[in-house]
Amino acid sequence: MSETNYSQITPIIEDLAKKSQKASYINPELYSTYNVKRGLRDINGRGVLVGITDISEVNATKRVGDAIIPCDGELYYRGYNVQDIVRNQSADNHFGFEEVIYLLLFGQLPTEKQFTDFKKLLSDYRSLPPNFTRDVIMKKPSQDMMNTLARSVLTLYAYDANPDQTSPVNVLRQCLQLIANFPLLSVYGYQVYKHYYENGSLILHNPNPALSTAENILHCLRADSSFSPLEAKLLDVCLILHAEHGGGNNSTFTTHLVSSSGTDTYSAIAAALGSLKGPRHGGANIKVIQMFADMKKQVRDWTDEGEVKQYLSDLLDGKVFDKAGLIYGLGHAVYSISDPRAITFKGFVEKLSREKGYEKEYALYQLVARLAPEVIADRRKIYKGVSPNVDFYSGFAYQMLGLPVELYTPIFAIARIAGWSAHRMEEISSDSKIMRPAYMTVQPHRDFVPMEDREETSLQED
Structure with missing residues (x-):
């Protein structure tokens, strides 16, 4: 649509939008009247139970006798307290995010050999298809990196020889490739944006197979690829803490919801990205x-x-x-x-x-x-x-860390793709049904009126 045509129809759209908004409004008092849990949460903010997961646990209360009282929050990954996971990371050049990815996907902490093999697998997957950066990321760059990331994920569908197969082995392969490539898709998307919209130099570093995810983010983002050990360690801890947060957070629930329809991995993860982009969630x-x-x-x-x-x-x-x-x-x-x-x-x-x-x-x-x-x-x-x-x-x-604001939410996604992948595997591996929650309709029934007998009403009269 041309800019001229858009300006001509704006008053029409504004009028129609007011009509649609009025027709779409639900009186908040009806939620109490019919005891509907608005936002799938009760008055104390507790989520309505809609599923079972083995991946993580979020605790904010404890039972004392017959009473449930607030307590210091706890977060568990596969039964391990996340504070213990971070606390027990060795003081040397050990980075824990890859270990957490393994834990979330496979339910156990890796042995030294398993960890070494897994890091090599991720490193092998950390490369985009030939010419993908030129043909996809550099063509029509977006001013929003989450949209760039979602578009890249959806486009990777076309580069997959078996995109729609939802067997556990194929979905796991797709998830591992996305986990490995999210840092490249995010950072390259930002570098291209900075070049085209802010007239910055275009510098694209290839990932270093010897570096961790956190280190590679800083390596690919900074022109000189330099960073201090504390900078990399802090970013690694941030990725660990954002990797997973229960099945009920908005983007992870989206992953379950969309996966329950039987759709492909790329569509499910793109939907989760759309959820995370919201300022009430990842922003x-x-x-x-x-x-x-x-x-x-x-x-x-x-x-x-x-x-x-x-x-x-x-x-x-x-x-x-x-x-x-x-x-x-x-x-x-x-x-x-x-x-x-x-x-x-x-x-x-x-x-x-x-x-x-x-x-x-x-x-x-x-x-x-x-x-x-x-x-x-x-x-x-x-x-x-x-x-x-x-x-x-x-x-x-x-x-x-000097990270651009445009990458704040994509870094959240770089971490949370680990949790999304674990929950997608859980959804397709279980005897699940397509999710279809109920909504109560409050619109009264009406008799159909022939067009010649209809009267136009104003917004005030509606």
Whole structure:
């Protein structure tokens, strides 16, 4: 559609959109009237049980006698506490994300030989089809890297000699290739975007087979391919903590939902990417970074508790930043007292802040982490505790690493493809049915009216 034609029909579309919006509106009170769990969650934020998984577990409560009370959050991968997984990574040049991928896919921690063989397999798969970068990534680059990533995934379908076969062996092969290539698809997509839209130099490094996923991201992204051991270690920990988060998070549930129809791997993963792209899911840390940027402009003394507290109050009142009335990075759909990912990640972020000279910024983050729950509790009725989530720290970590904002959500996808793949394997390997949840219809029945007898009504009369 040409730009001229688009401008001519805009008033028509605007009018039709108002009609569609009015016809599509559901009164929120009806959810209570009919006891429908809006968003598949109860009033305490607990998800409605829709399936069974063996892959991961998210805990935020514990039973004491007959009562269920909030507790420090816990996250388990295949029965292993993720904090133990990170804590037990050796201090040498060992990187744990590949180990977590193996654990999620195969249910066990690998032996040394299994781990060596698996890393070699991923390295062998870490190459795009001939001319794919030129013919796909470099043609009509998108300004959004998640769209670039999704388009690349869907296009890889055409390069697969057996794309629609959904046997476990074929799906596993497809998943491993996608896991291996997500860093290349993401970073190359950004480099091309930077070249065409920001007039930057176009530098595309080939992946180094001797490097881990985290190291290869930094190697391919930076012009000089250099990075410190702490930078790579922090990014590796970030990938571990984002690799999986239960079957009910929006993008993973999307993977189950779409996979249950029997569709191909590329379509299922592209659908998950579309879900993760949303600012309520994978894009949340960008809002945190933007909020802190505004805060640092408006708060003169970052150490003044009163001044910081006033800014947080103004956030809730919708007076500052995006005027949405939200403090970003605080609270979670499941966790209340603490997010174990945030607790684990915080120590690595503190170390990097010292290496990079961001101590004042880190102190501000810590001050907000302490004051924000108090401000929220004083101002609003909440059904469970509020604490910093992993997005509160991840954007700050990426900022210190010098990563472009355009790659924040794709890095989330580079990690979460491990969990999506495990859940897709679980869906096709189990005796599952196509998912078809029920919706209650509240539209009353009407008698059909012949066209010559219909009267046009305004939006006010509808």
